[in-house]
Amino acid sequence: MVTTKTQTQDNPIPSVLIVGNYCHDVLLQGGAVVAETLGGAASFISNVLTGLSVSFHLTSKVGLDFNYPLNHNPIVVQTSKTTVFHAYFDLASSENAHQDRVLKRVEACDPIYPSDLPDRRFDFGMAVGVGGEILPETLEKMVDICDVVFVDIQALIRAFDKNGTVNLVGLKESGFYHLLPRLKFLKASSEEALFMDVEEVRKWCCVVVTHGKDGCQVYWKDGETQIAPFRANQVDPTGAGDTFLGGLVAGLAHGFVVPDAALLGNFFGSLAVAHIGLPKFDLRLLQRVKDEMQRRKLHCSCCLERRDDGLIFTKTSGHDEFHASLASTKLVSTCSIQECQQDLPRSPRTVDQVILPQYNGQPKLLVSSVFDEPM
Numbered sequence: 001m002v003t004t005k006t007q008t009q010d011n012p013i014p015s016v017l018i019v020g021n022y023c024h025d026v027l028l029q030g031g032a033v034v035a036e037t038l039g040g041a042a043s044f045i046s047n048v049l050t051g052l053s054v055s056f057h058l059t060s061k062v063g064l065d066f067n068y069p070l071n072h073n074p075i076v077v078q079t080s081k082t083t084v085f086h087a088y089f090d091l092a093s094s095e096n097a098h099q100d101r102v103l104k105r106v107e108a109c110d111p112i113y114p115s116d117l118p119d120r121r122f123d124f125g126m127a128v129g130v131g132g133e134i135l136p137e138t139l140e141k142m143v144d145i146c147d148v149v150f151v152d153i154q155a156l157i158r159a160f161d162k163n164g165t166v167n168l169v170g171l172k173e174s175g176f177y178h179l180l181p182r183l184k185f186l187k188a189s190s191e192e193a194l195f196m197d198v199e200e201v202r203k204w205c206c207v208v209v210t211h212g213k214d215g216c217q218v219y220w221k222d223g224e225t226q227i228a229p230f231r232a233n234q235v236d237p238t239g240a241g242d243t244f245l246g247g248l249v250a251g252l253a254h255g256f257v258v259p260d261a262a263l264l265g266n267f268f269g270s271l272a273v274a275h276i277g278l279p280k281f282d283l284r285l286l287q288r289v290k291d292e293m294q295r296r297k298l299h300c301s302c303c304l305e306r307r308d309d310g311l312i313f314t315k316t317s318g319h320d321e322f323h324a325s326l327a328s329t330k331l332v333s334t335c336s337i338q339e340c341q342q343d344l345p346r347s348p349r350t351v352d353q354v355i356l357p358q359y360n361g362q363p364k365l366l367v368s369s370v371f372d373e374p375m
Ligand SMILES: Nc1ncnc2c1ncn2[C@@H]1O[C@H](COP(=O)(O)OP(=O)(O)OP(=O)(O)O)[C@@H](O)[C@H]1O
Pocket: 188, 189, 190, 209, 210, 211, 212, 213, 214, 215, 216, 229, 230, 231, 232, 233, 234, 237, 238, 239, 240, 241, 242, 244, 265, 266, 267, 268, 269, 270, 273
């Protein structure tokens, strides 16, 4: 268990603070809009935490034009519009060849100020901005009020040109570098990792680099480990990194060692890419995942010596079996959903006709996640 200062016997799941704006995502291809969805790392992460019964407080801002009803009400700013991103899936150029899509921020909601954060302590804090809304002073307040802080590097290194196109700046030049020693986890995609010196940063905090269909790599001060992926039928990469981070943090909140939590991250990341926009998890699948998590916890509880901060970075026995059991939850869920689907009338899905490019350059038809490929 990641034991933190505020954790008690009655409240074994850590309290989590999520900070980052919701946004509207518009996916475009060939000049046409192919989907409009709720976006923002905060929405993808809260989706996973809710699914895995981890409660959280969310600080997020939107405008009056915000389109989606939510349980965790964001702060509505009367004078600002909701952040909007346009994702162009066919605008790759030699300048941004490392990216899978060109992103433009076409509206930006207000920043999140330190005074917007609640006046109480949290075990975990997640800085997960998408449109530059997290300021250095906001992150500073987060490290003051949260015992363990997780940061998605996209919250720190995005810069926007006059057309709103997202560019990345070096972490050293971001204005956040001085706070690294006070963070516990920094997550970056392989594209974003090019904008930092992993060897230097890992001396201060754990760095998790995600590699799309190849899973992720965890680097800490004196070691590193690779975490195996899960197979998926990718239709839209949006939110994979966010959903991964949700799985990682939910795993740590449930008391898992870092490699097992990262495995949960990979698992949820693989579910996310099989959906357009925010994935709606099948309840039976979630129950099976929770059952497997419970089994894994029982297996681990007797054999661990924790560091002072409660974190264990090395793989423990049974890690590979945990991977196999999580993979099998997909298999069962896929079968049962497909059986159910046969009983339902098929409504037309316009997005079925759309093709988005994949990481490997192979276009695939967009389909719903119920057609996930089992391991
Ligand atoms: N095609 C895929 N198949 C299986 N798992 C995937 C795939 N793509 C992503 N994932 C999972 O999701 C995680 C995050 O994906 P990725 O590295 O693409 O993040 P990202 O680039 O930050 O995503 P995004 O910016 O689109 O939210 C990966 O580490 C992996 O576990």
